[in-house]
Amino acid sequence: MLQLDRKTVTRDVTNAQLEAGGGTIVEIAGDTPWQDAATQISGAVQVDIRFPSFKDGRGFSLATLLRERAGYTGHLRAVGDLIPDQAQYLHRVGFDDVAPERTDLEEDWAKAKARFTHAYQPAQDRVTPIFGQRVSAPKDELAALNARYRGADAIDILRDAIRNQWTGRIAILSSFGAEAAVGLHMIAQVAPDTPVIFLDTGRLFAQTEQYQRALSEQLGLTNIRMVRPQAEEATAEDPDDKLWQRDPDACCALRKVRPLDNVIGEYDALITGRKRFHGGERMALPVVERLDGRIRVNPLASWSAQQVTDYFQRYDLPRHPLSDMGYASIGCWPCTAPVQDDDDVRAGRWSGRSKTECGIHTPSRIAAE
Template sequence: MLTLDRKTETRNVADAQLAAGGGRIVELDGDADWREAEAEIAGAVRVDIRFPKFNDGRGFSLATQLRERAGYTGKLRAVGDLIPDQAQHLIRVGFDDVDPDRKGLEADWARARTRFAHAYQPGRGNVTPLFRHRHKRPEDDLAALNARYRDMTPQDILRDAIRNEWVGKVAIMSSFGAEAAVGLHMIAQIDPATPVIFLDTGRLFAQTEQYQRQLTEQLGLSNIRLLKPDAEEVASEDSDDRLWRRDPDACCALRKVRPLDEIIGDYDALITGRKRFHGGGRMSLPVVERINGRIRVNPLANWDAAAIEDYFQRFDLPRHPLTDMGYASIGCWTCTAPVQADGDIRSGRWLGQSKTECGIHTPAQVAAE
């Protein structure tokens, strides 16, 4: 057993109880549901969380939930296939010590402990435990999330995001476009009450509106957040309905970016359906990123067109009516065209222009002072 932090009052009491042969120890697998574990850990002086493989990050999520959601202040021990490089994250989510299966690395663990001295402690007065800042992650934690999700399936990423990492503070954005049914079906299998943000720009195809109603009913989605542009702003900025032609960036800002900005503060993380095979700036898309200070989760980033097609067929999902007419990526009717034979999947968007994104997935441009 290797200690991760300095002795705290809570740990001293727990150690004394255990040394005297008293106190209860609870063992949990990393994939345990924290809600079910809450009653089991009540009164326990130590909880051991098992990591079956070093790249299985579910134990980190469970530790965070036990600390933050269940309010557990006793000792947490990480047990299993762990490596010293994980010391920082173990400390950050609230572990006190670690019992790794891999032996002979004591010196490496000691160096890691020295490098990452901050540890979880129950708050006293105005002191805030470090783990409570988990949604304001520095870049190293963003990298840790990407490493953790790297070998997970999209379903497992979504399950972790919804049930563990951002419980009650995560939503999925959906255009109800050509590929939308895949991600929405996955969400429906996990929690159909997950908020689905749908931007009705006032310029959508009638077929998209029909498809949105069809998918919502068929998948049992129960929490659609319909966003529309402000009517007064539309009347002022697009009185002739030609803004899309004069200034497409301004039109997207009016009808998509600003409506989303109104509610984005309700969530710590937003899920998208973007994928690397879409090309352009999406070719280097990470699974987890931060845009304008907010986390974006892209569980399908690694999937290609064949994987999407396979999922549609496997679950017999309905298709967007316009896909049979050559529309591969579907937005507003004013700025969407069928894809030509030699075009990539998004080549029908803003045809003939350099514009490739609407703006909801790109960092805000801040003018230089």
């Protein structure tokens, strides 16, 4: 006997009928017209549909029709000459269990039943089809996480994300820029072996490279992953080192977006240090979001510039050498400028152009435009 774990809502009815003294088990042949079968099974608590041969599939249709059109909600059992390969189909058309003639294949039945975990179409097994999961689950899941993290301390969000939510499948993305030490300091306390993805674009300030080494060592981060552009691509697309001038989007794609895409396949979630006060598109930044099918966790989303400054002071964290020189947000040297006091912190990035994001935080179809 193989249970098919159908999501059934019929147990109460069955028990009630059994207690009332009624409730019979009816066996019908698989080739019975469903209207006739519907009459024969009236009052039954269990219906056995007999398959004379595994090659005769009419019992499958009959099961579905009894469930769907006759509205039969009781126990449905498949009996007769059935083979393990049919386990999944029997489940999908609405059988609760199977009693095959051959009883020595239980292992094969169990294996066949577990072969597929998802369904494309709705059927009598009441499994939520994939499109239904795509539509409802991710949003609900994100909303639930965002609700849970609302008002939580950044370090608690990080701890939960790393230890509970996406254990072993999460990394932090860091530029080792002006504010990076905050998130990295928290990571160092929670799990210093968390992978830190650092995009070495080949156009970084020498001060950034130096700061990256010093800060990693001071905080005890043990898993820095340097991600670099492919050498052949760089030679082909940017032979004269002037791509940043001609087409900054193409330069970011070559030096940041594609190299990152190559490594993030290993992770379900990425932590970023983006904050709403950065302005632009970031003003509506949620704590947890989905980007191209991957989770982004932004534990510092709600932080203010003042909170960042205070955090540096409280833990006596070293500042990026350039931040004392008026650089509030630091990327590659050709496209980063200092900002005036009353500018947005990211005003010095690609300044004089409409570009505000490099593309690693935007959906791929937008970045590709």
